[in-house]
Amino acid sequence: MSEPAVDVRPRRLSGRQPQVAPARLVAELVPPPRFAAARFETYRPDPQEPSQAAALAAMRGFAERLSAPPPRKGLFRRSAPARAGRPGIYLDGGFGVGKTHLLTSLWHAAPKPAGYGTFVELTHLVGALGFAGTVDALGTLRLLCVDEFELDDPGDTVLVSSLLTRLVERGVALAATSNTLPDKLGEGRFAAEDFLREIQALSQQFDAVRVDGPDYRHRDAVEAPEPLDEDVVRERVEAHPAATSDDWPTLLGHLASLHPSRYGALLDGVEAVGLTGLAAVPDQNTALRVVVLVDRLYDRSLPVFASGCPVDQIFTPEMLAGGYRKKYLRALSRLGALAREGNALR
Incomplete structure (x- = not known):
């Protein structure tokens, strides 16, 4: 008898308020x-x-x-x-x-x-x-x-x-x-x-x-994958019981309300992430929070279903030319790989 699918209610990351004890932060240093x-x-x-x-x-x-x-x-x-x-x-x-x-x-x-x-x-x-x-x-x-x-x-x-x-x-x-x-x-x-x-x-x-x-992630695919249609994102999320779906601006606002040390717990039980309305982030503080989220997504190998702008356009040219350039380029490389995995899922 197969085990039931993981329940990730609410199926929006922006609806979750994880609490993380300091002991968990130490235990997760693996x-x-x-x-x-x-x-x-x-x-x-x-x-x-x-x-x-x-x-x-x-x-x-x-x-x-x-x-x-x-x-x-x-x-x-x-x-x-x-x-x-x-x-x-x-x-x-x-x-x-x-x-x-x-x-x-x-x-x-x-x-x-x-x-x-x-x-x-x-x-x-x-x-x-x-x-x-x-x-x-x-x-x-x-x-x-x-x-x-x-x-x-x-x-x-x-x-x-x-x-x-x-x-x-x-x-x-x-x-x-x-x-x-x-x-x-x-x-x-x-x-x-x-x-x-x-x-x-x-x-x-x-x-x-x-x-x-x-970069091995770019050996077979140099360009960012094509964005999905918004309806396709929703369909794929519905097809995966442990997937979440968030409107990009709403999710960015929610990230601002959480300490980045809680972003890993935000993904507990999640197996794929849907993002609709992807667009360039509005400021540097938001961009740095996105970097942490992308790292946690990548650590957990979570495919991303994304609509809106291509994932390699979420950081502005000014950001990519600034002091945090290394962070942003790493995040784009990783998010592109996750989006390609998401596009390949059905």
């Missing part, structure tokens, strides 16, 4: 469902991009060092790791070159307890637990993986850099990724230099590893 099966063995380096095979070897080596028993110091306190090599590794590269796959593979291969979260999730955790509380919550980890380390907000960069410094002092090993802009890929170690400069006191703790190549 790789996203999309990468649950990612392992070093399943990473397929592009033969045309030798840096990918080199990055795989570097991450394997880092995992092996972490698994070696660390030296003891005293009876009750673990000192900073004194293994050969630095306690941190940083993957520098463009969008869709497999950095998250490698980072997730490292998490799976590393001794536990280990934590995994995006840069934004760490800032949300500090907001929920406070700085000292976050240090205590993460200070017992053997490894913390930080995906999508962002350098576009000086305050958040200093906050997370300070947090990671305290964790290294407690013996926590670190692994991080960040993105080089696509049009900067030919400029040597552009992003790596930015990263190491901005984290200042931590810079000597990281080995930087370059990962080159094209």
Whole structure:
């Protein structure tokens, strides 16, 4: 006998008011469902991009060092790791070159307890637990993986850099990724230099590893998918009991009423998302909230049925030329992939 479909009432994201306890934020510091099966063995380096095979070897080596028993110091306190090599590794590269796959593979291969979260999730955790509380919550980890380390907000960069410094002092090993802009890929170690400069006191703790190549999400489909008709969106939502349907402006207003740390819980029980009336977002604050929502959609591999403007037009040219460009380009890449998955569903 088949199990009943998940009930996601109300079938509008804008009708949901999820509550998230701080303990859940800590418990969810694990790789996203999309990468649950990612392992070093399943990473397929592009033969045309030798840096990918080199990055795989570097991450394997880092995992092996972490698994070696660390030296003891005293009876009750673990000192900073004194293994050969630095306690941190940083993957520098463009969008869709497999950095998250490698980072997730490292998490799976590393001794536990280990934590995994995006840069934004760490800032949300500090907001929920406070700085000292976050240090205590993460200070017992053997490894913390930080995906999508962002350098576009000086305050958040200093906050997370300070947090990671305290964790290294407690013996926590670190692994991080960040993105080089696509049009900067030919400029040597552009992003790596930015990263190491901005984290200042931590810079000597990281080995930087370059990962080159094209965005795999664009290898077979460079352009954004065609928007669906509004009636088609509604039909597909009705055909999927665990799908939701929201008018884009209404959803944007609802996101403004929720702390971004609750966006993941907003999607509990949801298996697909319908969006009608897609249009360019009106301001930067709204755009940044959309980035967080897209990341949570992508983490959960939720197909998107969208009508209105093409998904690659939700951020204005001015936004794409501004300081948050990396965030927006990543979001467009991910939303385009989800929309293609949605268009392929019937």
